[in-house]
Amino acid sequence: DAKTTQPTSMDCAEGRAANLPCNHSTISGNEYVYWYRQIHSQGPQYIIHGLKNNETNEMASLIITEDRKSSTLILPHATLRDTAVYYCIVSSGGSYIPTFGRGTSLIVHP
Amino acid sequence: DTGVSQDPRHKITKRGQNVTFRCDPISEHNRLYWYRQTLGQGPEFLTYFQNEAQLEKSRLLSDRFSAERPKGSFSTLEIQRTEQGDSAMYLCASSPREANTDTQYFGPGTRLTVL
Numbered sequence: 001d002a003k004t005t006q007p008t009s010m011d012c013a014e015g016r017a018a019n020l021p022c023n024h025s026t027i028s029g030n031e032y033v034y035w036y037r038q039i040h041s042q043g044p045q046y047i048i049h050g051l052k053n054n055e056t057n058e059m060a061s062l063i064i065t066e067d068r069k070s071s072t073l074i075l076p077h078a079t080l081r082d083t084a085v086y087y088c089i090v091s092s093g094g095s096y097i098p099t100f101g102r103g104t105s106l107i108v109h110p
Numbered sequence: 111d112t113g114v115s116q117d118p119r120h121k122i123t124k125r126g127q128n129v130t131f132r133c134d135p136i137s138e139h140n141r142l143y144w145y146r147q148t149l150g151q152g153p154e155f156l157t158y159f160q161n162e163a164q165l166e167k168s169r170l171l172s173d174r175f176s177a178e179r180p181k182g183s184f185s186t187l188e189i190q191r192t193e194q195g196d197s198a199m200y201l202c203a204s205s206p207r208e209a210n211t212d213t214q215y216f217g218p219g220t221r222l223t224v225l
Contacts, residue, residue, distance in 0.1 A: 032211055043114075043201050043216035044153065087152055091212050098143070098214075100152030 003027070004088045009105040012082075018075040020104050022088030025069040031092045033064060035073045037084040038103070044087065047073065078108045112136070114217035116202050122223045123192055130188045131220045135204030142185050143214060144177055145201040146170065153201055159185060160207070192224045 012018040087103040145153035161182035203214040
């Protein structure tokens, strides 16, 4: 079973911020939160990851709550090309079986 | 920067035939993963290698599936006596395994259709 829960689908207007939530209430102290996205018929693409602190890179920002039980991926200015399925997973990098779940299907509309 | 490559990109085969897929990871990435993905589902873990050692196998990996990573570089995934239920996208990913993080970089996948 997936260790994370995400909404099945979301939509966002082009140019607006897209905020994608993820619940990971059973996360362990040494587990990182990772976000990937998958555009139709392509392999998943790494976006960002974090442990405790908020993180930002050229693609997105990751906000992790203080208790680490949930996080939000923020695409600050969504474009049509951000339409994809977004996966949130938790991982410690040790011996584990990564579980992607079904992710959130984000549709960015004009 | 060469990413993860997979070959072939598409494979159509008849039920009962054997197929083999190849994955070339990013150079010097010591972890390599195989996943299977069916329509509407997220990637499902099959197996992973740390260098040449196969460290974990999912229960999804039946006796008809075998994976190898000789010399810790490229990997192959073979499916023997294919069944229609094997039709899926087979994804490969590699990871540099830095500290305790495990950022995975995926290839484009091999789409298998079993007739």
